[in-house]
Amino acid sequence: MAKKTSIQGSAPFRVTHRQVLEIAIPMTLAYLTTPLLGLVGTAVVGRFGDAALVGGLAAGAAVFDIVFAAFNFLRSGTTALVAQAFGRNDALEEKAVFWRALVIAAISGLGLVLFSPLIAVVGEWFMNTEPRVTAAMDLYIRVRLIAAPAAFINYTILGYLLGSGNSVLGLLMQLLLNGMNVALSILLCLYLGWGISGVAWGTVFSEGVAMVAGMTILLVRFRAMPKMSRQLTFNMVAIGRMLYVSGDIVTPSCMLLGAYMLFTRQSAQLGALTLATNAVLMHIFLVAAYFLDGFGAAAEQLVGRALGARYQPAFSQAIKLTAGWGLAVAVLASVVIFAFGEHLIGAITKAADVRAEAALYLPWAAFAAPSGALALQMTGVFVGATWWLDVRNMMLLSFVAFITTLFAFGQLFGNHGLWAAFHIFQLLRGLSLLLVLRRRASTVFA
Template sequence: MTLAYLTTPLLGIIDTAVVGQLGNAALLGGLAAGAIVFDVVFNTFNSLRSSTTGLVAQAHGRDDAQEERSILIRSLAVSAGVGGVLILLAAGIAALGVWFINPEPAVAEAMRVYIGIRMLAAPLTLMNFSILGYVLGRGEGRLGLCLQVVLNGSNIALSILLGLVLGWGLEGVAWGTVGGELVGILAGGAILARRFGKTPRPALSRIFDMAAMLRMLALNRDIMVRSFALLAAFALFTRQGAQLGTLTLAANAVLLNFLLVAGYFLDGFATAAEQLAGRAIGARYAPAFRKAVWLTALWGFALAAGATAIFLVFGETFVAFVTTAPGVREVASAYLPWAAFIAISGVLAFEMDGIFIGATWSRDMRNMMLLSFAAYIACLFWLGAAFGNHGLWAALHIFLIVRGLSLAAILPKRARAAFA
């Protein structure tokens, strides 16, 4: 899954390169601004993937294949419904995005065009989240990788074909995304149809059981609140950095890529934790749960330590590669150690998120996120006022550490109750 997650930034790089070949700064700005809007929208509804993974993993642990299939169908139904609503709201979402970002008129127009086309893929995108959640819940990481490669690979190929070869430009890149999501659905659907072809179908009364539907919606609600708080934390970090000047803002943006890169690797272990913990909870087998916690913690910290060492050794080279501005390089170098150690500060939070999602303890995850966010806001303004950008980075580290430790503190109690 680490390899699968790494295909996502590659897609963004290719889309940017395709539009960049057109030589129109407004189109490139529209793509970048529109991508921000979709990051917010789809990161919010990525809860559909997480909740499906946890629920399927538990059903898999109980060896309840009928419930696994029922969960998938429920998730697909919710995804299609939410995606349809997003299509209807596309114009309003584009207007809200233009208002918030406040770009120049040409950029705003390109942004509206891009959002209007790409939002047509909303149901497909969310349904692909559901299929990926089902696959990961069963621990089929290789299949998940294949599906992501097919989806993102076809997206890249179609964006190049439509955007450059056929000359559709920005519209071609947007339609390429729609086509890529469609190919992903067809590939995933074909695999699932073959898998389910000879098995009995679950009854409709079981699929649309009200208690099961409400549980799924509650999980999605809690994970969405957690995602909103996480997005808000990084938005506030960026905003406070902007108050310290353009150079500081630009340097922080460069250094946050360290967390982005580390996050793609740590997310792989978080996904493993989701499946292993959920399976153990479903089977009501405490030794497997304890082993999942310790193994993902051990490997997560080992990987985080390795990433930190690489960032410390090659960080200056990375900064020089990302930006040629001497002022930005100088400021980024001053805060490089803060960014290098962000993987170690965040690894426990990543792992605990995976454990709690797999166990479907979403209310605890939501509450501890809100607690951590409150501590973060207090530290951000207090330490920021006292120590400037050093204070902002310290607050970000505290946020990640409090998230991990607060969840780890209540883990034993939740585990005892689950396996009583």
């Protein structure tokens, strides 16, 4: 069994640089495996030298991601509620939160499998792109949705591990999941000739193996914890609360992925070359942003724990330290992308036209980390504090501004306009939450 970090469930406590990094570094590495997986998938399909296949994978992944965003609360909600129970030193409630989330995850995942044909059709209608891109997108969506039950259960496992301070174990689980996914994508797509469906089937098999491994680890862990009654686990009031707040989590998650999807759709309207170009650059954008997600995760756990313990000094320390580290890493990531971005593009695709076009728009991807740093850190703070209503409202404001600028700037400046609108969206998300923070904190610690 993996050892916990040095963070212990007691109050009061002091948040240090070491504690922030003990959570942020493992979770940054864990989160980085997700966009790197996307990079590998794009690179594998890119070996065929067909922009339509790369575009189909990007469009299919966008549809898939926005559907799964509706269930992100299974990770973030579990993290926040477990972290607050951790701050109260309530081991039984930590365990109960996990089982409640798992039941919701399993039922939701099975429902998505049943509705996968409808989801594929709606995705094709929304993207409205050329036939060859649509065909590749349809195949990818239908296969990958088979993984929904296992993927959602893995969300709850990761949420529990992060909320309870087991970030290293969370990293190991993500490495298992995405490492196997990379290997299977290469094997099935390139060596066995399954094409784009090989990338999707690699995900299905990997999610299943990770779920079995994660559940085995947690069941062993739970044996050492106090036993609890079924009445506590399946307390309908607690389950109802989880489902109720899920709406406030689902809405911003859907809008965030909706922004990605609209960006992809508008890219498709500019042609297959622009769609493929932006797919490559968006993967680089996500790699930069995921460097910051570890500090958002640290903010979730430490702020949630501080709220559970009702200890304001730790709350303030968590915000300051995660913001400082996030900004420093954002600047470093931007420098690295400026320096090595063209090499990354060349590794992803060998299509000469895509490589040339992506190099032209590379500076937009390089600024991804600085423009998204505050948004990711503030979201972590508000999620950990379970102030989900504020996240929803500020995301709605930012999303409306994004739609307006996306269509206006896209018409005026083409692809440059699309990227400018996306960066404005990122900046507004962070600044709007920052403006709300002081008022929210004063009501809790008054």
